[in-house]
Amino acid sequence: MPNPKQITERYFQSPSKYIQGPAAIKNAAQYLEKLGKKPLLTCDSIVYNIAGKNLITALETHGFQVTRAEFAGETSGKEIDRLADLGKNSDFVIGLGGGKTMDTAKAVASKLNLAVAILPTTASTDAPAPRSPSSTPxxxxxxxxxxxxxxxxxxxxxxxxxxxxxxxxxxxxxxxxxxxxxxxxxxxxxxxxxxxxxxxxxxxxxxxxxxxxxxxxxxxxxxxxxxxxxxxxxxxxxxxxxxxxxxxxxxxxxxxxxxxxxxxxxxxxxxxxxxxxxxxxxxxxxxxxxxxxxxxxxxxxxxxxxxxxxxxxxxxxxxxxxxxxxxxxxxxxxxxxxxxxxxx
Missing domain, CATH: 1.20.1090.10 (Dehydroquinate synthase-like - alpha domain)
Structure with missing residues (x-):
């Protein structure tokens, strides 16, 4: 039912930052550097070719050491464990892609107790996060x-x-x-x-x-x-x-x-x-x-x-x-x- 315990507190939650604009990926380093310099980048092979390569270039130009972890396409405990293992030496997680990729990146970050930055690659998502509008299908x-x-x-x-x-x-x-x-x-x-x-x-x-x-x-x-x-x-x-x-x-x-x-x-x-x-x-x-x-x-x-x-x-x-x-x-x-x- 709507409120069985008759809770009276009001609650609002939001991301710490939201960034939107055509140059968001190009300028990603300045927005992400407070999280660390060794991110685990989670994205599938399609998104990697569309935006991942540009993101890695933008970050590495500013001294980031990016570990790329290719997302297999489905969110599961096994996939989360596999990606988390790849990110043991990372200091934060980037989820670049659609809904499943973002959900998985959040779970990986939680498992590793790390911060997470979410970069949706289409305008079909309502996950509040850094945003890079580009050529969306x-x-x-x-x-x-x-x-x-x-x-x-x-x-x-x-x-x-x-x-x-x-x-x-x-x-x-x-x-x-x-x-x-x-x-x-x-x-x-x-x-x-x-x-x-x-x-x-x-x-x-x-x-x-x-x-x-x-x-x-x-x-x-x-x-x-x-x-x-x-x-x-x-x-x-x-x-x-x-x-x-x-x-x-x-x-x-x-x-x-x-x-x-x-x-x-x-x-x-x-x-x-x-x-x-x-x-x-x-x-x-x-x-x-x-x-x-x-x-x-x-x-x-x-x-x-x-x-x-x-x-x-x-x-x-x-x-x-x-x-x-x-x-x-x-x-x-x-x-x-x-x-x-x-x-x-």
């Missing part, structure tokens, strides 16, 4: 907005629930969530088009900050609700495993809005935004046009599992209600797309 930018648009939608339903720090949300967390949504709705489409053109614009920078810093702080200190629970429920459908995190969260956000009885005019603000940046909110867009009721009921069951974030909400929740909201999201989405006249 088209789906990643969209996916990042799909995750970030859920921040305020979920957090505003969690005001009596405990956040990831174990306390109640602060007014600052609420304000960050509101600002995150404001930026996405105002500049998301511009940023999406800039990303496709592979250019950095003021709108792109604003949305990177919303996707990364604001969304990360907003969900950690604000809370998650049904949108992410439904995302987790989608693991019951193997045909969705290829989708990015934010793409599934986007659909979950629409389902949550329906679950809590959002008025049509408000709901369509989110639908219009998602349609403008190619985020999915119908079964066809997800790639499962023939999904069965039996499969969707499994999704609803997982979404309502004990301990899931859906229980942070004060609104009534049952598996049947969640099943209905998922079905309704698809129906409402199909009608909205048809009315918009957009060809998918």
């Amino acid at each position: 088209r789906p990643a930018s969209s996916s990042g907005m799909g995750d970030a648009i859920a921040t305020n939608v979920e957090a505003r339903l969690c005001k009596s629930s405990l956040n990831f720090g174990g306390g109640l949300p602060t007014e600052v967390a609420t304000a960050i969530g509101n600002k995150c949504e404001e930026i996405l709705l105002a500049f998301g489409k511009q940023a999406y088009e800039a990303n496709k053109a592979q250019v950095v614009t003021p709108a792109f920078e604003k949305v990177v900050e919303a996707n990364t810093l604001m969304s990360g702080l907003g969900f950690e200190s604000g809370g998650l609700a049904a949108a992410h629970a439904i995302h987790n429920g989608f693991t019951a459908i193997p045909g969705l495993h290829h989708l990015l995190h934010g793409e599934k969260v986007a659909f979950g956000t629409v389902a949550q809005l329906i679950l809590v009885g959002t008025p049509t005019a408000e709901l369509e603000v989110y639908l219009a935004f998602m349609l403008s940046v190619d985020l999915p909110f119908t079964f066809a867009q997800l790639g499962i046009p023939e999904v069965t009721n039996e499969e969707l009921r499994r999704v609803a069951t997982l979404s309502c599992a004990p301990g899931e974030t859906i229980w942070n909400m004060e609104d009534p929740v049952t598996e049947e209600l969640v099943f209905g909201a998922i079905k309704a999201a698809d129906a409402v989405g199909r009608e909205f797309i048809a009315r918009s006249g957009k060809k998918l």
Whole structure:
């Protein structure tokens, strides 16, 4: 349940520093030198070729001794132990890449009792950390907005629930969530088009900050609700495993809005935004046009599992209600797309 121990303390957590800009990797040495001079760099082979080589060059030019540890692709105890063994002589850890790489780097740093610097390589992550916007792939930018648009939608339903720090949300967390949504709705489409053109614009920078810093702080200190629970429920459908995190969260956000009885005019603000940046909110867009009721009921069951974030909400929740909201999201989405006249 939201707050079974009736905790009254409010809690806000954040990274010690956040750095964003086109030259962040080039200037990495000046930001990281306080952590030490012998980092363990964790990244996969693809990211190494895209950004890792440049990062190592930038650091070694300033006297850093970088130990490169290639991430195998999946977070596991065995992988964490392997990477930690490579970092025994390091004085801090760098995680360069996507979500799994960053999660693994944090775990390695914890195991070694070292500081960690997180450098996301796409705008699809909401891990608050040093940031280097670069040539992000088209789906990643969209996916990042799909995750970030859920921040305020979920957090505003969690005001009596405990956040990831174990306390109640602060007014600052609420304000960050509101600002995150404001930026996405105002500049998301511009940023999406800039990303496709592979250019950095003021709108792109604003949305990177919303996707990364604001969304990360907003969900950690604000809370998650049904949108992410439904995302987790989608693991019951193997045909969705290829989708990015934010793409599934986007659909979950629409389902949550329906679950809590959002008025049509408000709901369509989110639908219009998602349609403008190619985020999915119908079964066809997800790639499962023939999904069965039996499969969707499994999704609803997982979404309502004990301990899931859906229980942070004060609104009534049952598996049947969640099943209905998922079905309704698809129906409402199909009608909205048809009315918009957009060809998918």
